[in-house]
Amino acid sequence: MVDPHSVVRAFLSADGDLVDLVDDRLYAGRDVPPVGYTPDDGPCVVFKVRGGSPDYPDALLNPSLQFKCYGADEVTAYQTYRAVYDALQNGHDADILHAESEVLGQLLREPDTEWVYALAYFVVQIRQT
Numbered sequence: 001m002v003d004p005h006s007v008v009r010a011f012l013s014a015d016g017d018l019v020d021l022v023d024d025r026l027y028a029g030r031d032v033p034p035v036g037y038t039p040d041d042g043p044c045v046v047f048k049v050r051g052g053s054p055d056y057p058d059a060l061l062n063p064s065l066q067f068k069c070y071g072a073d074e075v076t077a078y079q080t081y082r083a084v085y086d087a088l089q090n091g092h093d094a095d096i097l098h099a100e101s102e103v104l105g106q107l108l109r110e111p112d113t114e115w116v117y118a119l120a121y122f123v124v125q126i127r128q129t
Contacts, residue, residue, distance in 0.1 A: 004049055004063045005029040007095045007126050012045070015087040021080055031068065032110070039072040039115055043080040046070070052123065061126045064102060069118040074107050081105035081118035088122050097125040 005028035012018055012026055025044035027033060033044050045067060052063035067084055071077035088099040105118035 018083040043071045077116045099124045
Protein backbone atom coordinates (compact mmCIF):
# COMPACT_ATOMS: atom_id res chain seq x y z
CA MET A 1 0.00 0.00 0.00
CA VAL A 2 1.21 3.49 -0.84
CA ASP A 3 1.36 6.22 1.80
CA PRO A 4 -1.40 8.68 0.90
CA HIS A 5 0.09 11.41 3.09
CA SER A 6 3.37 11.35 1.13
CA VAL A 7 1.64 11.20 -2.25
CA VAL A 8 -0.67 14.13 -1.51
CA ARG A 9 2.12 16.19 0.06
CA ALA A 10 4.32 15.66 -3.02
CA PHE A 11 1.40 16.66 -5.26
CA LEU A 12 0.68 19.83 -3.28
CA SER A 13 4.39 20.70 -3.06
CA ALA A 14 4.48 20.85 -6.86
CA ASP A 15 1.78 23.54 -7.00
CA GLY A 16 3.52 26.89 -7.34
CA ASP A 17 0.61 29.06 -6.19
CA LEU A 18 0.17 27.05 -2.98
CA VAL A 19 3.91 26.94 -2.28
CA ASP A 20 4.09 30.72 -2.79
CA LEU A 21 1.65 31.03 0.13
CA VAL A 22 2.84 28.34 2.54
CA ASP A 23 6.46 27.71 1.52
CA ASP A 24 7.29 24.32 3.08
CA ARG A 25 4.57 24.54 5.74
CA LEU A 26 2.62 21.53 4.40
CA TYR A 27 2.22 19.15 7.34
CA ALA A 28 1.02 15.67 6.41
CA GLY A 29 -0.51 13.17 8.82
CA ARG A 30 -1.41 15.83 11.37
CA ASP A 31 -4.51 17.57 12.63
CA VAL A 32 -2.69 20.57 14.14
CA PRO A 33 0.51 22.40 13.18
CA PRO A 34 3.75 21.26 14.83
CA VAL A 35 4.91 22.67 18.15
CA GLY A 36 6.56 26.03 17.60
CA TYR A 37 4.41 27.10 14.66
CA THR A 38 2.40 30.31 14.98
CA PRO A 39 0.34 32.09 12.31
CA ASP A 40 2.98 34.84 12.39
CA ASP A 41 5.23 32.32 10.59
CA GLY A 42 2.86 32.49 7.61
CA PRO A 43 -0.04 30.35 6.44
CA CYS A 44 0.18 26.57 6.72
CA VAL A 45 -1.78 23.49 5.74
CA VAL A 46 -2.16 20.39 7.90
CA PHE A 47 -3.92 17.33 6.61
CA LYS A 48 -4.57 13.71 7.46
CA VAL A 49 -6.47 10.70 6.19
CA ARG A 50 -9.83 10.40 7.92
CA GLY A 51 -11.09 7.27 6.16
CA GLY A 52 -11.69 5.87 2.72
CA SER A 53 -11.32 2.56 0.95
CA PRO A 54 -9.27 0.57 -1.55
CA ASP A 55 -10.89 -0.50 -4.80
CA TYR A 56 -11.51 -4.18 -5.48
CA PRO A 57 -8.31 -5.16 -7.32
CA ASP A 58 -6.23 -2.91 -5.02
CA ALA A 59 -5.14 -0.72 -7.92
CA LEU A 60 -6.43 2.44 -6.20
CA LEU A 61 -6.77 3.92 -2.76
CA ASN A 62 -9.66 6.32 -2.20
CA PRO A 63 -8.79 8.18 1.00
CA SER A 64 -10.90 10.97 2.40
CA LEU A 65 -8.61 13.68 3.73
CA GLN A 66 -9.22 16.44 6.26
CA PHE A 67 -7.46 19.75 5.54
CA LYS A 68 -6.99 22.64 7.95
CA CYS A 69 -5.66 25.79 6.31
CA TYR A 70 -4.32 28.26 8.86
CA GLY A 71 -3.71 31.97 8.43
CA ALA A 72 -3.16 35.07 10.53
CA ASP A 73 -6.76 36.12 9.84
CA GLU A 74 -9.92 34.87 8.13
CA VAL A 75 -8.96 36.27 4.73
CA THR A 76 -5.56 34.58 4.75
CA ALA A 77 -6.93 31.27 6.03
CA TYR A 78 -9.57 31.21 3.31
CA GLN A 79 -7.05 32.28 0.66
CA THR A 80 -4.88 29.33 1.71
CA TYR A 81 -7.87 27.01 1.50
CA ARG A 82 -8.64 28.34 -2.01
CA ALA A 83 -5.07 27.54 -3.07
CA VAL A 84 -5.51 23.96 -1.77
CA TYR A 85 -8.86 23.74 -3.55
CA ASP A 86 -7.39 25.03 -6.81
CA ALA A 87 -4.53 22.53 -6.58
CA LEU A 88 -6.65 19.49 -5.70
CA GLN A 89 -10.10 19.93 -7.29
CA ASN A 90 -10.07 17.74 -10.40
CA GLY A 91 -6.29 17.50 -10.03
CA HIS A 92 -4.22 14.57 -11.28
CA ASP A 93 -0.67 13.48 -11.99
CA ALA A 94 1.24 10.20 -12.24
CA ASP A 95 0.18 9.09 -8.74
CA ILE A 96 -3.16 10.87 -8.30
CA LEU A 97 -5.89 9.81 -10.69
CA HIS A 98 -8.49 12.30 -9.44
CA ALA A 99 -9.22 14.60 -6.50
CA GLU A 100 -12.55 16.10 -5.56
CA SER A 101 -13.89 18.38 -2.86
CA GLU A 102 -16.26 16.66 -0.43
CA VAL A 103 -17.08 19.75 1.66
CA LEU A 104 -16.30 23.38 0.92
CA GLY A 105 -14.06 25.21 3.38
CA GLN A 106 -15.58 26.49 6.61
CA LEU A 107 -13.87 29.13 8.73
CA LEU A 108 -13.33 28.04 12.34
CA ARG A 109 -11.07 28.83 15.32
CA GLU A 110 -8.95 26.50 17.41
CA PRO A 111 -10.45 26.60 20.92
CA ASP A 112 -7.12 26.72 22.77
CA THR A 113 -5.14 29.14 20.60
CA GLU A 114 -7.92 31.09 18.82
CA TRP A 115 -6.02 30.55 15.54
CA VAL A 116 -8.32 30.83 12.55
CA TYR A 117 -8.39 28.10 9.90
CA ALA A 118 -10.53 26.86 7.04
CA LEU A 119 -11.62 23.23 7.40
CA ALA A 120 -12.31 21.19 4.25
CA TYR A 121 -12.44 17.59 3.06
CA PHE A 122 -11.33 16.01 -0.19
CA VAL A 123 -11.44 12.50 -1.58
CA VAL A 124 -8.42 11.53 -3.66
CA GLN A 125 -7.95 8.51 -5.93
CA ILE A 126 -4.35 7.37 -5.64
CA ARG A 127 -2.77 4.82 -7.95
CA GLN A 128 -1.12 1.92 -6.13
CA THR A 129 0.93 0.71 -9.11
